[in-house]
Amino acid sequence: MSTTYAMRDSMTMLRRNLKHARRYPSMTISIVAMPVLMLLLFVYVFGGALGAGIELPGGGSGGRGDYTNFVAPGILLMAATAGAVSTAVSVCTDMTEGIINRFRTMSISRSSVLTGHVVGNVIQTMISLALVIGVALLVGFRPNATVVEWLAALGILALLAFGLSWLSAAIGLGSSSVEAASNAPMPLTFLPFLGSAIVPPESMPVGLRWFAEYQPFTPMTDTLRGLLMGTEIGDSAWLALGWGVVLSVLGFLWARSAFHREAKI
Amino acid sequence: MSAATERMAPPQGIRAVGLRKSYGEKVVLDGIDLHVQAGTIFALLGPNGAGKTTTVQILSTLIAADAGEATVAGHSLERSADAVRARIGVTGQFAAVDGLLTAEENMLLMADLHHLDRAEGKRRTAELLRQFELADVAGKMASTFSGGMRRKLDLAMTLVGNPSLIFLDEPTTGLDPRSRRTMWHLIQQLTAQGVTIFLTTQYLEEADRLADRIAVLDQGRIVAEGTADELKRRIPGGHIRLQFSDVLSLDAASRRLELDEGARDEEKLTLQIPSDGSIPALRAVLDLLEGAGVSADALTVHTPDLDDVFLALTGDGSRHHATTVPGPADTAQEARR
Known part of the structure; x- marks a missing residue:
């Protein structure tokens, strides 16, 4: 019985958050704008030089077109990250609003508040991903993925968004102000740069290269690229899934304990 | 007000013993006992920082006490917090409404969270919005509401779940006099339906007007408890004031x-x-004056009000920050904030 109530309460909270997202589209717009600008920057400004100067894993002649195919999956990952970390802002805003104390004194499923935020954010992120994919196709991204591969790619992105949303929900709960909540997860959005999203890690200096090879975004990027462009995936898929699950579990546990901690005066 | 007590089958009120809470070094509640009878209005009166909000937060399951026990609405806070939550409603100091939703959506959100079915939720929403005179603005975003309207919506949202006990933490702080009166009226209507109300306030007039019993909280301790009349009787302060036209008459009378x-x-x-301001006492004074051939210009009778009680109980010399005790002037300032 309590499980049905938990589901029902989570759905109620999800509807509430989606209504917020519809009324406050500025957040969604900024989530879409950042990766789109990055995409345009890397394709049109750096694309020619990078395409010619780097040995791309997919082979190819090394022009702007090949680089677009290389960088687009990385940009999608960035978009998923940017979308997910905005959970911190929406959660923190909620915490400062006073309505959260009302929820806490009601006989409702305690986790439904956060579940509503996280699931709402994943949906919002997937919508903005669709827009970013659209723009990528317009600027020359030519994936050769089958329907199944597309679904798998979206699954990886959704899993990443889910894990990072929980993580940033926890960050939002721990932040003293909305500004802090918006800044705190910023480093996460830069992690794709320090992986294989923009250039292959082989081109980096040793220390950075070591970091790039072992951080969670690299296997995710490689898996995504493999699914969409047909490059080699290897054990990246398992690593990507593993990281996604680990991030989700850690984020969930952290967020839950932060939420259950006493209200501050 | 107390008529409601007899009429309703009593859902139990509040019984708390030895509640303590400190944050680090700072002791916020220093062992307080409370007893609130079901169906009555109980006011916890105290200056800013006395521990009123902390008390409400503990009793409404928001935070845990360091020590002490309490039953709220017939259930133990410690053992069955969720059963308590199912029976209480809380309207805090800062309106807990969702600014990005309309008034109606806010109400329906509450209906959903109370697991009312759709039709029942709609019916209850319409009924409460009408009762609180918010029906005209039902489709407006709550963020556009004035303070008074937000507070009304807040209380209406609290009532969606038919709570048997309601906590009102400074329900009229920051409201203009007219909205304050409206809130008072709404609160009084609630007790007519048999609801128990636990109210905190820093306004003496509010406690005097609404509460069946009042406890005065100061620096984490209950310093006095009783009906408004009992409290007033506890302290001297009643006097007659005579106004004279010159020093000579003043001296003669004195x-x-x-x-x-x-x-x-x-x-x-x-x-x-x-x-004490009684007629015989007044007559005795006037007789004495007449006997001495002195006449006063004006006479005023001052009976002790809760202000006197409050200042006598909370504003003693041992306090360093006596300025935080709200006198009438402070109160007016608070209201404007």
Whole structure:
């Protein structure tokens, strides 16, 4: 019985958050704008030089077109990250609003508040991903993925968004102000740069290269690229899934304990 | 107000023993006992920082006490917090409404969270919005509401779940006088339906007007408890004030009434005579004056009000920050904020 109530309460909270997202589209717009600008920057400004100067894993002649195919999956990952970390802002805003104390004194499923935020954010992120994919196709991204591969790619992105949303929900709960909540997860959005999203890690200096090879975004990027462009995936898929699950579990546990901690005066 | 007590089958009120709470070094609640009878209005009165909000937060399951026990609405806070939550409603100091939703959506959100079915939720929403005179603005975003409207919506949202006990943490702080009166009226209507109300306030007038019983909280301790009349009786403060036109009459009257220096105010030409303000006491004073051939310009009777009680109980010399005790002037400022 309590499980049905938990589901029902989570759905109620999800509807509430989606209504917020519809009324406050500025957040969604900024989530879409950042990766789109990055995409345009890397394709049109750096694309020619990078395409010619780097040995791309997919082979190819090394022009702007090949680089677009290389960088687009990385940009999608960035978009998923940017979308997910905005959970911190929406959660923190909620915490400062006073309505959260009302929820806490009601006989409702305690986790439904956060579940509503996280699931709402994943949906919002997937919508903005669709827009970013659209723009990528317009600027020359030519994936050769089958329907199944597309679904798998979206699954990886959704899993990443889910894990990072929980993580940033926890960050939002721990932040003293909305500004802090918006800044705190910023480093996460830069992690794709320090992986294989923009250039292959082989081109980096040793220390950075070591970091790039072992951080969670690299296997995710490689898996995504493999699914969409047909490059080699290897054990990246398992690593990507593993990281996604680990991030989700850690984020969930952290967020839950932060939420259950006493209200501050 | 107390008529409701007899009419309703009693859902139990609040019984708390030895509640303590500190944050680090700072002791916020220093062992307080509370007893609130079901169906009554209980006011916890105290200056800012006395621990009122902390008390509400503990009793409404928001935070845990460091020590002490309490049953709220018939259930133990510690053992069955969720059963308590199912029976209480809380309207906090800062309106807990969702600014990005309309008034109606806010109400329906509450209906959903109380697991009412759709039709029942709609019916209850419409009924409460009408009762709170918010029906006209039902489709407006709550963020566009004035303070008074937000507070009304807040209370209406609290009522969606039909709570048997409602916590109102400073329900009228920051409201203009008219909205305050509206809130008072709404609160009084609630007790007519048998709801128990636990109210915190820093306004003496509010406690006097609404509460069946009042506890005065100061620096984490209950310093007095009783009905408004009982509290007023506890402290001296009633007096008759006589106004004279010159110092000569003032002196003559003062001699005749055998008053000491403290009773005279030479600048204002007034005398202050301790008295309960009853007719015989007044007549005795006037007779004495007439016997001495002195006439006063004006006479005013001052009976002790809760202000006197409050200041006497919370504003003693041992307090360093006496300025935080809200006098009438402070109160007016608060209201404007």
